[in-house]
Amino acid sequence: MKSVQQEVDERSNLTGTNKFELLLFRLGGDEQGNHSELFGINVFKIREIVAMPEITTVAGAPKHVLGVVNLRGQIIQVLDLPAIAGVKPKTGLNIMLVTEFARTTQAFAVESVEEIVRLDWNQVMSAENSAGSGMVTSIARLPEQDGVAGRLAQVLDVETILRTLNPNEERESFDQAVGSKIAIKPGTVVLAADDSVVARALIEQGLEAMGLPFIMTKSGKECWDGLNKIAAAAEAEGRTVYDRVAMVLTDLEMPEMDGFTLTRTIKSNNRFANLPVVIHSSLSGTTNEEHVKNVRADAYVAKFSAEDLSRTLRKVLHG
Known part of the structure; x- marks a missing residue:
């Protein structure tokens, strides 16, 4: 069995080989929560994954902002990712993904977390010309699982999502x-x-x-x-x-x-x-x-x- 340090070192070394690891999760589906698709975020952006804690609603918060949580003394904004994606979770918002990137920390509420897959970047195709490409930056072709081939995951453009949620955010000159x-x-x-x-x-x-x-x-x-x-x-x-x-x-x-x-x-x-x-x-x-x-x-x-x-x-x- 690999030690925690070995796993950290191995994951870190992927950056020199055109490989990366993608955290796969589900947000929900149609009005009944069916036809749930896979989404992904680069593991390097994930600080931690926790069961959904109690959220404090903030008065006047932007649309799709659920509120804030106190995570070990740090106040973190929680975003309703299924609502942003236009889908409905069948079992509710059960998991919180705490992310760090672009000098900020925020959390995304999701329905469930599936697995972490290791991919080569040549398995990831641009979603520039696909429908909904505003919040999906690319499409990942996933390895076969349980005899099921041809699985796809939508890699979210989290920077675009954050900017879209805060359109009135003060911009520097x-x-x-x-x-x-x-x-x-x-x-x-x-x-x-x-x-x-x-x-x-x-x-x-x-x-x-x-x-x-x-x-x-x-x-x-x-x-x-x-x-x-x-x-x-x-x-x-x-x-x-x-x-x-x-x-x-x-x-x-x-x-x-x-x-x-x-x-x-x-x-x-x-x-x-x-x-x-x-x-x-x-x-x-x-x-x-x-x-x-x-x-x-x-x-x-x-x-x-x-x-x-x-x-x-x-x-x-x-x-």
Whole structure:
């Protein structure tokens, strides 16, 4: 039997292999609670899973906010995830998923937790063009279980969910937050990759405020393919990729190829080895920061602060 530390170490090491673990859970189904579909969240975002505690209703709380709980001295907002997804739990809201990402802690109420599955990111396809893609960032193809093949799980875009629930949340002024424009070599761009619709919009606003031209992609694979095309076009003109791309800005969690794999692939290729790469992710903690060093990324910045992003890019681009 593996020790707890062995399991933690093994899980942490997945980030260097384009693999990850997905916590599968159910929210409910139709009006009778039937036809319940599987949903998933990256295990690295889950702090703990607890039986639903007593919730204190908060006066004037936004729609779909159940209230708050006192979890060992920390007051945490609890969101009604089935209601957000437009489904009805058959047996009630029984489980609370406490999550940490994007500098925040919050809890999601769900009907039941199923299992944790280990997947390769190439088993996860973008849900960009599917119905409901506003809150579902990708679709995971799950391994066969009990003779049942072809199972699918919808991977939730939790950042989008939180932003949608707080539409009146005060937004920072990008122009004021990023400071003066950032100058880069004429003719070059920032090549960015993020699978979240909301994250891409925020990144685009930030880069525009910094005065940085950019090309936005939706996955690590799309970014890698795009980088190679740019390099080939530059070389056909007698130039190099450094005449066309100033740096790469990448998320970590992305379908087909994650940000760690993208960064390692770039840095291990002689064609791109000196190209700056900044990892920009809602996943945080010392473990991920250590992996950032292992794949030779030039910097890591947590989502989402335009000021922090600007400070990091300015430092990387200007040495």
